[in-house]
Structures are given as C-alpha cells and as structure tokens.
C-alpha cells in the first residue's frame with residue numbers, strides 16, 4: 001500500500017483530484033468505481049472545477065457506484081442516486097448511459113445484484129476504484145463480521161453504520177437498515193484503488209486497515225492483499241499510524 005498523508009481535508013481533496021485527473025488523462029475511456037458519503041465530496045468538487053476549466057474531460061468515462069440504500073427510490077433526496085446526480089454525474093458531464101448505480105428499489109433484489117455484477121464485468125471491470133471507509137472499517141457496505149461476500153449483494157447495515165448515517169436523516173426511523181453493495185471480490189478486482197479518509201473518527205479503522213492483520217472484522221484490511229492501493233489521509237485520520 002502506498003500511504004500519502006496530507007495536512008488537511010482541502011489538501012487531501014486536491015491531491016486525490018490530481019491523481020484521478022491524471023488517471024483520466026492517461027485513460028480517457030476509463031471505468032471508474034465511485035463512493036458516496038462526506039469524504040469524496042471535496043474530490044468531486046475539485047474535479048468539477050477542473051472540468052469547468054477544460055483541464056480534463058470525463059466524456060468517455062464510465063462509472064459504477066459502490067452501493068445504494070435499500071429500499072429507497074431514486075427520487076428520494078437521500079438516495080445515493082440523487083447524491084451522484086448532484087455532485088458527480090451532473091457537474092462532470094457523465095452521460096446517463098455511462099453512469100451506473102445499483103437500483104435501490106428493485107422488484108427482485110437478488111436478480112438486481114447479479115445484473116449489476118454482470119454489467120461491471122461486461123464493462124471490463126473497474127480501472128480505478130475510489131473508496132471511503134466506515135468508522136468500523138467497512139468499504140462499500142461490506143460490514144465487519146465472521147464472513148464477507150465476494151459479489152454484489154443485499155447487506156444488512158451494522159448498528160455503527162446506521163448511527164453514523166443517521167446524521168443525514170431527519171428521523172431515526174428513516175435511516176435505511178439495508179443496502180445493495182459491491183462485494184469484496186468486486187472491489188478487489190479493480191486494477192487500482194484509491195482509499196480516502198479524513199478526520200479523527202477514522203483513525204482507528206485506518207490503523208487497523210494498514211497495520212493490523214487481514215481480517216473480516218476490518219473489511220478494508222483485505223486491501224493489503226491488493227497490488228495497487230493508494231491510501232490518502234489527512235493528519236487526523238493518520239493519527240494511529242504515528243504511534244507505534
């Protein structure tokens with residue numbers, strides 16, 4: 001793993017944007033795997049600025065999102081579909097046919113998961129996967145537990161994740177308990193991975209991801225077995241790396 005520690009969130013976002021835009025300049029028709037949540041917002045803002053200034057063109061890029069809440073409709077402003085339209089697909093000019101995200105309200109969830117996995121394979125798999133990390137070490141919605149799932153699947157969210165996500169919802173009852181997520185195998189097949197983390201709340205998970213053993217109790221630790229991972233952190237997220 002290549003570890004890059006930046007001063008703060010703003011610097012983290014700029015460095016991540018430089019990495020992604022250089023990647024797209026080298027491979028204009030790349031397949032990108034994308035994350036939602038608070039962490040990549042700065043990266044997406046930086047990339048949108050670069051697109052506006054004509055520094056990079058995402059017109060030939062194909063995107064696949066890691067996950068979507070279940071059940072949720074695409075018109076729900078809390079859906080990751082709405083997040084992506086607002087923060088990425090719209091500002092970066094990704095055509096609807098090139099922008100993929102799991103359907104949060106499918107008639108048959110198992111069939112929808114199989115279809116999503118197949119679409120990723122037909123596109124040739126991800127060239128670059130952008131990841132955030134949960135305070136419990138999850139990536140996508142692959143939660144800690146005795147076993148992990150390889151392919152895209154319907155996952156139950158852990159109490160820590162439900163509590164962390166509750167900040168985005170008005171009522172506790174509205175916070176989704178499940179999600180459709182790429183599996184660990186889907187993520188590990190990406191040819192390159194960029195994991196971003198910011199803030200003290202992520203320090204322990206980052207310490208365990210980088211310094212701990214490979215364990216299903218910290219799903220992100222499996223990335224140690226991936227040949228091309230860059231972990232970009234701000235100083236607070238890197239706190240547990242300094243000690244010991």
Ligand code: PGA
Pocket residue numbers: 036037038039040132133134135138139140
């Ligand atoms: P966050 O979420 O970027 O909003 O902290 C990350 C995650 O839960 O994977």
